Every structure is written in C-alpha cells, then in structure tokens.
Amino acid sequence: MHRNRRLAITAITAVTAVATLGVAGCSPSPDNAESSTSAVAPAPPAAPSALPVPPSAPLPPPEALVDVLSRLADPNIPGDKKLDLVEGSTPDTAAALDRFTTAARDGGYLPMNFAANDLAWSATNPSDVVATVVVTTAQPENREFTFPMEFTPIHGGWQLSQRTSEMLLALGNSRGSQTATPEPSPGPAPNPEPAPVEPAPEESPPATGSVAPSSGPPG
Numbered sequence: 236m237h238r239n240r241r242l243a244i245t246a247i248t249a250v251t252a253v254a255t256l257g258v259a260g261c262s263p264s265p266d267n268a269e270s271s272t273s274a275v276a277p278a279p280p281a282a283p284s285a286l287p288v289p290p291s292a293p294l295p296p297p298e299a300l301v302d303v304l305s306r307l308a309d310p311n312i313p314g315d316k317k318l319d320l321v322e323g324s325t326p327d328t329a330a331a332l333d334r335f336t337t338a339a340r341d342g343g344y345l346p347m348n349f350a351a352n353d354l355a356w357s358a359t360n361p362s363d364v365v366a367t368v369v370v371t372t373a374q375p376e377n378r379e380f381t382f383p384m385e386f387t388p389i390h391g392g393w394q395l396s397q398r399t400s401e402m403l404l405a406l407g408n409s410r411g412s413q414t415a416t417p418e419p420s421p422g423p424a425p426n427p428e429p430a431p432v433e434p435a436p437e438e439s440p441p442a443t444g445s446v447a448p449s450s451g452p453p454g
Contacts, residue, residue, distance in 0.1 A: 297351035299393055300366055300386055304349040307395065310336040322387050322397040335404050344372040351384075363387045363396060 303320050306312060314329030314336075321328055339345050348371040357363035364386045371379050382403070385396040395403070 294354045294356070295364060295386075295393060297354060297366070300351040300354075300364070300368075300384075301349045303386065303393055303395060304351075304368065304384075305347075307332065308336060308339065308345070308347045308349075310340055310345060319389070320394050321400045322389075322394050324400075328400075331404050339372075343374045344377070347372050357385060360385075360387070360396075364393070 307317055307320055314332035315326075317332050318324040318329060321332070336345075339347070350369040350371075351366040352369065353367045355365055357365050366384055366386070368382050368384045369379065370382060384399045384403070386393045386399075387396045388394075
C-alpha cells in the first residue's frame with residue numbers, strides 16, 4: 236500500500252513538472268517577445284474595390300441598335316416574334332409589345348424613326364451598351380423626343396435591356412392613351428317643340444223650332 240502511494244505521488248509530481256515546464260516554455264522571454272513582435276509585418280491596407288472594366292471589343296454600330304428599336308415598333312411583326320429583342324421576356328411581354336404598337340398607331344405616332352447617338356459601355360453592367368436615342372414620330376404635337384436606352388448582348392446581337400423596355404412600354408402606352416381620338420360625346424338634347432294651340436270652341440247656333448222671345452206686348 237505504501238508502494239502504491241509513493242507511485243501516485245511520483246506520477247503527480249512528474250505531471251506537475253511537465254505542466255510547469257510546458258507553461259514556462261510557452262511563455263516567451265522579454266527578448267523573444269520583442270523579436271517576435273518586430274518580426275510580424277503590419278497588415279497591408281485593404282485594396283480598393285476594382286471598378287468594372289469595359290470590354291475590349293469595339294462598340295456596336297448605331298445601326299445595330301436602331302434595327303432592334305425599328306423591329307420593336309413595327310406593327311406588322313407580332314409580339315411573340317419580338318421576344319428575342321427584349322431581355323428577360325416572357326409570354327406576357329408579347330402582349331405588352333402588341334399593346335405598345337397598337338397605342339402608338341392609334342395615337343398617330345407611327346411610323347417611328349430612330350437615331351442612336353453617344354454610344355458607350357454601361358458603368359453598371361460593363362457588357363451592356365448605353366445610347367442616347369432620338370425618336371422621330373408622325374405625331375405633330377410630339378414630333379421628336381430623346382430617350383436614354385440600354386442594350387445587352389445576346390447571341391452575337393443586341394436586345395433592349397429589361398429596365399429600358401419597361402420604361403419604354405410605359406411611356407408608349409401613356410402617350411398613346413393621351414392622344415387617342417376620344418369618342419364624340421352626345422350633343423345636348425333638342426328643345427321640345429311647343430304644343431299646338433287649340434282653337435277656341437265656337438258658339439253653337441240656337442236649336443231649330445225654338446220661339447224667339449217677343450220684344451213688345453201682344454196687340
């Protein structure tokens with residue numbers, strides 16, 4: 236029993252010594268602490284976020300963008316044949332495109348002519364192209380207006396960005412509804428004709444066989 240107690244005390248002493256040496260070994264000396272501190276390089280400042288770099292490819296010719304707009308405004312092309320001209324288009328987009336051309340036609344805006352100027356790469360979407368588009372219409376009161384538009388590439392061609400198409404469709408529908416020919420309102424009801432004047436009743440003649448009263452005394 237005494238032997239077992241001595242072995243336990245020896246084991247505890249050994250564990251304590253190892254722990255003490257381990258702690259002492261982990262605690263750096265002042266010299267080592269100073270050298271280790273000086274050896275750590277300061278963290279470099281955070282690099283600024285990189286700005287989007289425009290593609291190295293040349294900008295598309297203005298005619299490529301004008302062709303997209305001309306097809307969108309063509310009433311002879313049904314809306315379901317124009318879905319590849321609008322980014323993110325759905326079957327509902329086809330109906331909206333048909334309403335757009337109908338409103339433009341009824342408002343007297345067709346035909347439309349387009350001119351794309353100041354082409355540049357988009358600052359937010361580097362692969363997209365922005366342009367200032369001048370629209371000339373057949374509507375005398377709104378002959379010409381300018382609209383900034385954005386185009387996105389697709390299969391080697393171009394289509395109108397979803398954001399621009401939504402604004403353009405809303406603009407076309409509002410302009411068409413404002414200039415559509417209103418239905419004529421019914422005129423005022425005519426004045427009623429005066430009722431015919433009935434003639435005054437004639438006096439009836441005296442009855443036949445009646446005796447007229449005598450004007451004097453009998454003789």
